[in-house]
Amino acid sequence: MSNQGWCLLRRPTGYFQEGDIVLSDLPMPQPAPGQLRIRTVYLSIDPAYRVWANDIILYFPKLEIGETLRGSIIGVVEESYHPDFTPGDIVTGVLRIQKYLLSDGTDIMKVPPDLSLRSYFALYGHIGTTAYFGLEIVHPKAGETLVVSSAAGGVGSLAGQMAKIYGCRVVGIAGADDRCRWIVDELGFDAAINYRTQDVDQRLRETCPDGIDVYFDNVGGAILDSVCLQLNIGARIALCGMLTNYNSDQPVAVYNLLELILKRASAHGFLVTDYLPRYLEAFTQIKAWEAANKIKYRLTVLDGIEQLPQALEGIFASRYLGKVVLQIAPEP
């Protein structure tokens, strides 16, 4: 039994490349009084990990060279000197991408016992809650047209399905034909746009003949600009992520903000961690939707902590449908 984790060797430029991160041997964490040790079981693979490696302060302290990367994990408590946790508890949080972790209990929450560990990051966790609370901010109404980018990804595929439940016409923007087929044929989106092969402006006009009332934005940049041109009066934009920025040293330009004035539209940035006290509410609703077969998901599980570089490269290359997780240890 030995510990390992992915450490930052140098700041990436563009996508993560070989030599940016390295799988290093780490000391086995020994919990002191008030602490506990976690064995990592699953790691959520998220585009945000790339921007977290930049030389900027985000919502976390800046990641320094040599530090272990942060990641959203599920794990099992192995050893505990903390009054609220006992060995065998299943916990989750944004910790580090390593096999064994130390916690003082403030950075983790227990996973509700009725939820499947394997599908936790596909339907629940920060993914389902991001879709759920992001939509709450822009309150899509029945009959409205909602566009979602990164629509075949973990968050986007859920946000689009939830908007269908709310009665919206839903158009998804994705980066490959199989992704476009999946969200229309299996998830029930009304239309899909392949931004890599199609003219996004023209396709938005075709697929949103009544204009766009709500945009769930995971990418920023040129697609945000295209959506701005089709906004209806009173439109709302949920700023969930800016994927186009994550692999770049320079932020990507947006040009069409004047449209927000002309259309009396609003854009709302949010971080799902602000909704932590309401996660269980979202979990309950999502579980009910899934039980009623109103929400589907696709999950790719890659095996072994050493697969992290391939997993990250794969999500940026639009290689996987839906959610990707890395299994680091067997489920308890």
Added chain:
Amino acid sequence: MSNQGWCLLRRPTGYFQEGDIVLSDLPMPQPAPGQLRIRTVYLSIDPAYRVWANDIILYFPKLEIGETLRGSIIGVVEESYHPDFTPGDIVTGVLRIQKYLLSDGTDIMKVPPDLSLRSYFALYGHIGTTAYFGLEIVHPKAGETLVVSSAAGGVGSLAGQMAKIYGCRVVGIAGADDRCRWIVDELGFDAAINYRTQDVDQRLRETCPDGIDVYFDNVGGAILDSVCLQLNIGARIALCGMLTNYNSDQPVAVYNLLELILKRASAHGFLVTDYLPRYLEAFTQIKAWEAANKIKYRLTVLDGIEQLPQALEGIFASRYLGKVVLQIAPEP
């Protein structure tokens, strides 16, 4: 008695230049049943007139080559075959920049009789209401820091003073030292930044040591980017105008929208015309503030319709403090 108006000869590139617009003789409007004739008294000089001359659809039908420019005017009814208006009524609306105008009554409202005509566009009209309702959208609270751009202009100087009334720390961004002195020394702003001669990023850090909670944005572009870097969590941005875009064929880039996510901030476009049914509410409040000496204004009145090019050039060159109007006929 003859009619004249400023007509669009060709689309401007950059600022209005000689030859873009021409003062032309026009037929004297003859009202038919249901119509009335207005003699224009004052014209508000607004930066938006420039963007209204572009080859784009805004909130008005596109201005075609040869058409008379649109403008916000106050005038007196001369002749009326409309049941709601009688000669001598003072009316206002976004009509055309010409000496005599025809109206069917749907595009005008009566100016409340207790308001001064001369100061109407400095304190009331679309200027005071833009400041008033724009602030309402972003609800500045006592103790918060508010930044306003184009702060020595008609809207900006009022928005800043209203924010002071609401108890905010107020920092204004303007384009000349005399403008910066005016907003601090006479209007009571807490600090001013000259964006033409100072480092805006550095000055924002100095003048907003507790960060920025509210931004009343009249300019967009690079100043919006600088403000984004200093936003506090939960900050609100009122998107009132994008001056940096108005004299350009190409929209100006904005790069720092990722900050809206990191700071859970929101940006709200608005057009004051949506608030027309509530104008009187704003007028009453502004009148009370002015009577209590809590709101001051500076007004430049240029004389004669032929001064329009100089007036427009002057506002873009930051030549006038506060509001600029053109007097086209004597007050009745």
